[in-house]
Amino acid sequence: MSVRRVTESQYRNIIRDTFGPGMQLNARFEPELREAGLQSIGNAQLSITTSGFEQYFALAKSVAGQAVDEKKRAEFVSCTPADQKTKDDACTRIVLERYGKSLFRRPLTEAEIASRLKIASDATARVANYYEGLRLAIASLLVDPEFLFRVEEAEPDPANPGQYRLDAYSKASRISFLLWDSAPDDALLQAAVNGDIHVNAILKAQVARMIASPKLKDGAKAFFTDMLQFEYFDSLTKDGATYPKYSQKVADSAREQTLRTLMDLLIEQNRDYRDIFTTNETFINRALAPVYKVPYLSRQEWARYTFPDDAERSGILTQITFLSLFSHPAASSPTKRGIKVNEIFKCQPTPEPPADVDFSKVQALDKGTVRTRLLAHKENAGCAVCHRNSDPPGLALEHFDGIGQLRKLENGQLIDVSAEINGTQFSGAQGLGEMLRNDKKVPECLVRNVFAYGIGRTTSYKDEDYLIDETKAFADNGYRFKDLLINIATSPGFFKATSPVGLGPAKLPTTAQAATQHATEVRPRIALEKTK
Amino acid sequence: MVGGAAVSVGIPTLDCFLDGNGKAYADTGARLPIRFGTYFWGLGLTDTPAGSRWVPKTKGRDFDITPELISLIPVKDKISVCSGFRVIGDGRPNAVHWSGHASILSGIAPLRAGQMDGPSFDTSIADAIGVGTRFKSIEVSANGKPVSYSTRTGRSFATPEPTPFALYQRLFGQGFQDPNSPTWQPDPSIMLNQSVLSGVTEQRRALFAQVGKSDQVKLDQYFTSLREMENQLAIQLQRPAKAEACSIPSALKDLPMKSASVDVINANSKAMARLLAMAMACNQTKVFNFVHTPGQSETYIAGDSKIYHQYTHDEPTDATLGYQINTSKLAGLVMQALGDFLIEMNAIKEGAGTLLDNMVVMAFSDTGYAKIHSIENIPMIIAGGAGGKHKGGQHIAGNGDPVTRVSLTAQQLAGAPVGEFGSGAMKTARPITEIMA
Numbered sequence: 024m025s026v027r028r029v030t031e032s033q034y035r036n037i038i039r040d041t042f043g044p045g046m047q048l049n050a051r052f053e054p055e056l057r058e059a060g061l062q063s064i065g066n067a068q069l070s071i072t073t074s075g076f077e078q079y080f081a082l083a084k085s086v087a088g089q090a091v092d093e094k095k096r097a098e099f100v101s102c103t104p105a106d107q108k109t110k111d112d113a114c115t116r117i118v119l120e121r122y123g124k125s126l127f128r129r130p131l132t133e134a135e136i137a138s139r140l141k142i143a144s145d146a147t148a149r150v151a152n153y154y155e156g157l158r159l160a161i162a163s164l165l166v167d168p169e170f171l172f173r174v175e176e177a178e179p180d181p182a183n184p185g186q187y188r189l190d191a192y193s194k195a196s197r198i199s200f201l202l203w204d205s206a207p208d209d210a211l212l213q214a215a216v217n218g219d220i221h222v223n224a225i226l227k228a229q230v231a232r233m234i235a236s237p238k239l240k241d242g243a244k245a246f247f248t249d250m251l252q253f254e255y256f257d258s259l260t261k262d263g264a265t266y267p268k269y270s271q272k273v274a275d276s277a278r279e280q281t282l283r284t285l286m287d288l289l290i291e292q293n294r295d296y297r298d299i300f301t302t303n304e305t306f307i308n309r310a311l312a313p314v315y316k317v318p319y320l321s322r323q324e325w326a327r328y329t330f331p332d333d334a335e336r337s338g339i340l341t342q343i344t345f346l347s348l349f350s351h352p353a354a355s356s357p358t359k360r361g362i363k364v365n366e367i368f369k370c371q372p373t374p375e376p377p378a379d380v381d382f383s384k385v386q387a388l389d390k391g392t393v394r395t396r397l398l399a400h401k402e403n404a405g406c407a408v409c410h411r412n413s414d415p416p417g418l419a420l421e422h423f424d425g426i427g428q429l430r431k432l433e434n435g436q437l438i439d440v441s442a443e444i445n446g447t448q449f450s451g452a453q454g455l456g457e458m459l460r461n462d463k464k465v466p467e468c469l470v471r472n473v474f475a476y477g478i479g480r481t482t483s484y485k486d487e488d489y490l491i492d493e494t495k496a497f498a499d500n501g502y503r504f505k506d507l508l509i510n511i512a513t514s515p516g517f518f519k520a521t522s523p524v525g526l527g528p529a530k531l532p533t534t535a536q537a538a539t540q541h542a543t544e545v546r547p548r549i550a551l552e553k554t555k
Numbered sequence: 556m557v558g559g560a561a562v563s564v565g566i567p568t569l570d571c572f573l574d575g576n577g578k579a580y581a582d583t584g585a586r587l588p589i590r591f592g593t594y595f596w597g598l599g600l601t602d603t604p605a606g607s608r609w610v611p612k613t614k615g616r617d618f619d620i621t622p623e624l625i626s627l628i629p630v631k632d633k634i635s636v637c638s639g640f641r642v643i644g645d646g647r648p649n650a651v652h653w654s655g656h657a658s659i660l661s662g663i664a665p666l667r668a669g670q671m672d673g674p675s676f677d678t679s680i681a682d683a684i685g686v687g688t689r690f691k692s693i694e695v696s697a698n699g700k701p702v703s704y705s706t707r708t709g710r711s712f713a714t715p716e717p718t719p720f721a722l723y724q725r726l727f728g729q730g731f732q733d734p735n736s737p738t739w740q741p742d743p744s745i746m747l748n749q750s751v752l753s754g755v756t757e758q759r760r761a762l763f764a765q766v767g768k769s770d771q772v773k774l775d776q777y778f779t780s781l782r783e784m785e786n787q788l789a790i791q792l793q794r795p796a797k798a799e800a801c802s803i804p805s806a807l808k809d810l811p812m813k814s815a816s817v818d819v820i821n822a823n824s825k826a827m828a829r830l831l832a833m834a835m836a837c838n839q840t841k842v843f844n845f846v847h848t849p850g851q852s853e854t855y856i857a858g859d860s861k862i863y864h865q866y867t868h869d870e871p872t873d874a875t876l877g878y879q880i881n882t883s884k885l886a887g888l889v890m891q892a893l894g895d896f897l898i899e900m901n902a903i904k905e906g907a908g909t910l911l912d913n914m915v916v917m918a919f920s921d922t923g924y925a926k927i928h929s930i931e932n933i934p935m936i937i938a939g940g941a942g943g944k945h946k947g948g949q950h951i952a953g954n955g956d957p958v959t960r961v962s963l964t965a966q967q968l969a970g971a972p973v974g975e976f977g978s979g980a981m982k983t984a985r986p987i988t989e990i991m992a
Contacts, residue, residue, distance in 0.1 A: 026770040051721070053714040054701045058669070068710040070773035073691065074725075075714050076780035077787075081729075084748065138754045146747050159747060163754035168777055258700035258717075260815040264858040352815055352853065353860040375668070378649035378928040 027067045027173040027479050030055060032245050036205035037170075038086060041125040042099060046089055050078045055254060059481040060366060061472065062249045067479045071171060083165035090161055091154040104153040110144035115157055122161060126170045128199075128206045129192040129215075139163055173200065177520035187520040191215035198230065198512050201477040203238040204245035223513075230512045234505055243290055243504070244282050250367060250472050251339075253278055255348050262353035266426045268314050269347070273426075276310040277343035283325065284339060289504040296469060296502040300338040300368075300456040303330045314343055314428055335422055335429060337456035340364065346420065346427035355425045357393060357417025364416040368459060370468035373409050392433040394418060415442035419455040466502055470494045473511055489516040587906050587913045589942050590835050591680045591969035592843040594893060594918035595656060595704060597852030598867055600886050600934045602924035605877040608886065609934055610638040611950040615989075618950035623886045626894030627936075630901055632948040633911055634938040635990045637961050640953035641923075641931035643980040651928045652850035655921040659933070659958045660704055662977030671709040676966055676976065678707050681842040683971040689730070689790050691783050692842035695722060695831060697824035697892070698815060698849065705844040707779065708772050715846065719826040720809040726834045727803060730787075734795035734837055741792045749788050752781060800903050800910070801837035804830060816857040817888045820848060824892040828899040832910055836903050847892050850921040856885065863889075867925035879926065893918055897938050914939035917965040919958075935961045937990065941968040944992050951989060957981040964990065 029037070031052035038046050053075040056065030071079065090099040100118055104111035119139050123131040139160040147156030164170060173196060180188035189197060195215040199207040207215070214220040214229055233239065248254075256278055261269040283306040288294050307328045312319035315336075317328065330336040339345060349359040365371040397418070400410035419442045424430050431438060440451040449458045459465055470493045475482050482490065493510060500506035511517050600609035600623050611618035618636065620628055627634060642649075642658040650657070650668035657665040660675035677692065685691040694703045694715035705713040716722040732739065766774065807826075814820075824847055834840055848854050848863075855862040861869070863885045870879040896916075903910040916938040923932035935958065939945060945968050953960070959977035964986040966973045975984035 026766060026773055028773075051714075054712075056669075056710070068769075068773075070708060070711045070776035071780050072707075072711055072713050072776065073780045073783045074694065074716075076777075076784050078714075080751075080784055083751065142750050142754050146750060150747070155747065159751050160754075162748075162751045166751060166781075167755050168774065171777075172773070260699060260853075262816065262855070262857065262860075263814065265860065351860070351862055351865070352855055353858070353862075375651055378651050 025175045025177075027175075028069045028071060029171060029173055030062070030066060030204075030245075032204055032241075032248070033200065036203070036241055037126065040205050040208065041122055042086065042090060045095075045098075046086055048082060049085070050082045052078065057252065057254070059475070060250075060370065060372065061476055062254065063476045063479050064481055076166075079171060080166055083162040084158075086165055087158045087162035091158045093154075096154065100154075100157070107153050108147075108151045109153065110147045110156060111153060112140050112144065114153075115140055115143045115160060118157060119160060119164070123164055124212065125206055126164050127167070128173075128196045129212070135169075175520075188221075188515075189518045189520055191218045191220050194220055194518050197477060197518065198233070200242075201246075201473075201512055202230070202233045202242040202508060203236070204242045205238065227513050230509055233512075234509055239505075239508075240286050240290055242508075243286060246473065246476055247282060247285050249476060251281065251344065252348065252363070252367065253344070256344075259348060260352055261347065261426060265353040266424075268428070269426045270310070272310045273314060273343065274347070276308050277347065277427075279325075280306055280308075280311060281339050281342050281344040284342070293503055293505055296504050296507075297460040297465060298338070300340065300459040300465075301453075302338050303332075303334075303336060304328075305330070305336075305342065311343065314426060316429065335452050337453040340420065340456060340459075341423065341427070341452045343427040346423045347425065350425035353425065355393070355421065355423065357397060357414055357421060358410065359417065360420050361413035361415060361417035364455075364459070365412060368468060369462065369464040370471055371412070371464070373413050376409075377405065392436050392438050393421065394439060412444060415444045415449075416455055418442045419449060420452055422451060466497055467494050469504075470497055470507060470511075473507060474517070477511060477517060486516070489514070587942060588841055589684060589968075589970050590841045590843075590910070590914045591677070591684065591965075592831075592845060592914065592916050593660070593677050593705075594845045594896060594916055595847065596889050596893065596918070596920050597652070597848040597850050597854075598863055598886070598889070598925040599655075599920040599922035599929070600890070601878055601883040602929070602932060603872055603878045605872075607638075607932075608878055608883050610932070611636060614950050614952050616949055623883065623890055625887065626891040627897070629894065630897045630911070630938065633897070633901070633940060633945075634936050634947050635945070635987075636950045637935040637937065637987070638950065638952055639932055640935060640956055640958045640961055641933065643957050644930075645979040645981075649928060649930055652921050655923075655930045655933050655958075656704055656850065656919065658930070658981060659919055659935070659962055661709065662959050662962065662981060663979070664981065671704075671706055673709060673978075674707045675705050675844075676962055676971075676973075677705050677842060677844055679973065680966060680969045680971045684969060685840070685842045686786075687790070688838055688840050689787055690726075690834075690840040691786070692844065693722075693726070693831065693834065693840045694844045694846075695827050696846045696849075697827055698820050698847065698852075698854065699823075700849060702846045702849040703844055704846065708776050711773070711776055713844065715844070716827075718809070719823055719830065720807045722827050722830050723804065723807040726830060726839055727806075730791065731803075731839070732791060732795055733803060734798040734801055739794050741794075745788050745791050749785065752785050752788075755781060796838060798836060798838050800905055801833065803837070804833055814857075815854050815862075817854045817863075817885065818857060820854055821888065821892045821895070825895045825899065828896040832899045832903050835910060835914075836905070845896070847896075848889060852889075854885070854889070856881075856888075864925075870926075882925070893936075900939070908940065911938070912940035913942050915941045915945065915965055915969045917961070919961075931955070933958060937961065937965055937968070944968050946990050946992050949990055951987055957983055959983045960985055960987055967991070 035048060038048060053072060055062040056069055058065030102114040102117050104114045116136060119136055120131060142163055143156035143160040146159045147153050175193040176190045177187040178190040180186045192215045195207040195211045199205060199211060211229055214225055219225045256274050259274060288298055288302060289296060305328055306325045307315060308325050309319045349363045350356050362373045397414050400406040400414060419440050421438045421440050422429060442449055449455055471482055471490055496510050497507045609621050609623040611621055613619050642654055642664060644664040647664040647666060650665060653668040654664055657671045661671040661673040663672040665671055681692040694705055694713040696702045696715035696717050699717055701715055701717050703713040703715040716725050831843055851864050853862045853864060866882045870882050872878060873880050897911060900911040900914060901909045905913055919935040920933060923929040957977060959981045960983050963976040963983055967986050977983055
């Protein structure tokens with residue numbers, strides 16, 4: 024779809040990149056929607072509800088208020104009005120052009136500037152205060168749909184007559200949101216101004232520059248936060264009586280721990296993506312140490328830590344994030360964990376159980392281990408078809424309880440962590456990690472996820488050739504995540520747009536038409552259809 | 556005149572303007588406003604092959620109170636218990652823990668979980684009666700998760716207030732104006748803030764020019780929200796009508812009460828019911844959507860390792876008693892919250908009666924018998940006097956009629972101009988006239 028609501032992290036990053044890191048943002052954002060494994064796909068369906076708009080409105084007033092605050096305005100307003108009590112269109116224009124370009128991810132049109140100049144001058148006239156007018160004009164940019172939605176537009180592709188491609192600004196934004204989870208910076212927008220971004224060498228140089236930027240971690244964190252379904256942390260609850268060590272601080276730290284592990288492994292060390300299932304290396308802090316049952320000796324807030332072999336930890340599946348997110352409030356859940364291993368890392372969703380399923384065999388047990396109860400799944404052909412894939416990875420993780428603490432016993436009985444899928448035997452978390460590391464579906468799934476995340480829709484059969492090529496390139500590069508991002512962000516397939524229903528094949532505009540469009544400042548809008 | 560613009564002055568509602576019965580304005584005959592709300596809880600109530608723990612045996616008036624409805628005794632005369640209504644899928648699959656309430660709210664059996672194939676009907680009621688108050692509707696989720704089933708597009712769902720603190724802030728925090736303040740003055744900054752929104756409206760045409768249909772739905776929703784914000788600001792510039800029953804609750808602190816155990820959810824639910832009742836008494840909103848627990852409810856009894864959802868499926872039917880013991884116990888606890896909710900509404904005096912007498916609350920769940928994800932016999936309860944239009948205190952047996960009949964009844968009682976509701980086999984033009992005055 025061509026209109027997508029910006030996410031909470033994108034909103035925060037754009038504000039930071041536009042106004043600087045000092046801007047305070049206190050608001051509750053609307054929930055996002057997960058579909059086909061990713062929020063970036065589900066979000067494409069979302070709009071802004073009444074209460075959501077109230078929040079954006081409040082934020083707009085707050086951000087604009089901070090920008091013109093008497094003590095701080097020198098930092099934000101680069102010109103000084105001739106008279107603080109009357110309007111100064113020239114100064115207002117400078118401010119609007121600067122912030123508008125970053126917020127809208129393109130230069131503002133003359134009409135967009137004019138309407139804000141009017142807001143500013145009307146208000147200034149009413150209250151005899153230049154900065155009050157400026158505040159309202161800035162706030163008006165911040166509630167505009169052009170800021171709050173990512174509006175992607177297509178244009179006829181000169182290289183492929185009859186087909187569409189993203190226009191230069193939409194292309195710059197798509198790259199920037201993928202790599203930085205934020206709006207394009209000045210250099211990238213500059214490459215879009217004259218369409219330079221369509222030149223392959225310039226595109227590659229821009230992407231290389233962006234990959235080297237510290238902001239790459241914002242992009243990578245946003246991607247993994249989406250892929251690993253961390254939004255469930257916002258409403259995760261654990262039973263205090265069963266897990267007294269669990270707290271909000273533990274939950275927040277766990278999230279941070281997994282992201283730190285991934286950034287270190289994939290961005291800093293540029294290692295093989297598949298190592299995320301087997302690495303012993305991680306970071307811990309004072310809140311996490313008791314749950315992992317290790318002492319915390321560092322004086323720093325975070326410290327590197329390598330788990331010994333007998334800790335049975337193996338990569339991110341054995342961190343508190345995964346283990347606590349996919350459990351019950353007061354118990355672990357092999358089925359939930361197994362379903363999520365397959366869904367998140369192998370792109371293999373599990374269908375909902377049939378509505379009329381007979382649960383009479385799956386009875387509650389107060390004794391023994393959960394394995395006994397799950398045996399019932401095997402005995403029923405209707406259950407077995409899914410559970411023979413979903414239960415084994417979860418059973419291998421049973422040495423970790425509902426918040427990820429190591430344990431060997433359940434109800435006084437030794438827990439058996441051996442498992443088998445399609446004839447392959449494996450045991451415990453380390454066995455599972457090793458198996459995933461060697462599963463060819465794992466890199467395939469990552470490539471599919473990065474691509475779908477960037478374009479904001481599910482992949483279809485039309486994308487299969489592209490995905491096969493990209494997966495091969497990923498393997499050839501030794502499964503380096505950064506190389507995968509570079510390949511996708513510079514591939515024509517990432518910017519392809521299909522013809523909207525009813526519009527027919529693309530026609531290149533004549534020079535005269537293009538000139539008229541420019542003169543009237545009306546930008547052509549062409550909706551991008553979902554290719555399903 | 557404030558800042559160059561005219562400000563209209565509202566007329567306060569004082570008892571002396573009411574007629575002798577306290578039900579209507581004496582001079583115009585206009586009734587006290589009707590408020591409408593949905594109340595949702597997850598996992599239905601307990602049916603078993605042997606019998607029901609909630610369906611009363613007797614029909615009509617003086618029905619018997621069943622074990623899982625005990626908490627509703629204090630408001631029994633003001634509720635109609637509707638049993639035996641079902642979702643008719645027209646061949647669409649039963650999307651578990653979704654098809655039930657999606658059908659009740661949208662009138663259409665949904666194609667799949669997570670989305671509705673039409674707007675939820677509370678939005679049309681809000682459009683009809685939710686005018687003149689600061690908020691067109693207020694959404695609440697008492698379980699800590701931001702769950703709401705109110706939707707205009709079938710895709711974007713309303714964002715609810717997830718804690719008592721958040722609800723307090725929204726209703727009585729910044730922007731709240733005391734209707735009974737003797738020194739009310741319009742806030743001149745509101746007019747300036749109005750101009751912020753004007754910049755957007757002018758561009759509407761350009762943005763709409765060439766987008767596809769689904770994008771248009773999203774932009775429509777955006778502009779609806781924008782208009783409601785404009786409306787909110789306009790209302791804040793008017794002197795609020797006096798509200799006798801309005802007493803501003805004292806400020807709440809944000810407690811780290813993040814738990815899904817049923818005692819915590821019920822405590823939150825009660826606190827939020829009280830805030831909501833006061834919001835209506837203070838004319839802040841006339842419509843709400845309240846979610847006690849979501850469809851696949853994860854609530855549990857503190858310290859118990861199994862959640863409610865697991866119990867409904869796994870727990871064997873007790874051979875002696877003939878029902879699932881823990882499941883039924885949890886159902887009773889969940890219904891306690893509904894009882895408490897209605898009692899809060901009934902505690903506020905309004906005219907000659909109570910706030911509840913001028914309300915329509917439609918309470919319902921996602922399933923009937925949760926063990927088998929049944930979408931037959933989904934418990935539905937209409938509560939509140941609807942300003943005299945609801946003849947409560949009855950048990951209505953639906954005999955397999957579509958759930959949309961109850962939805963249609965609620966809409967008509969609330970005053971929405973709706974003659975029929977639903978589609979396919981669930982299309983109906985027959986409200987439950989037995990409970991309508």
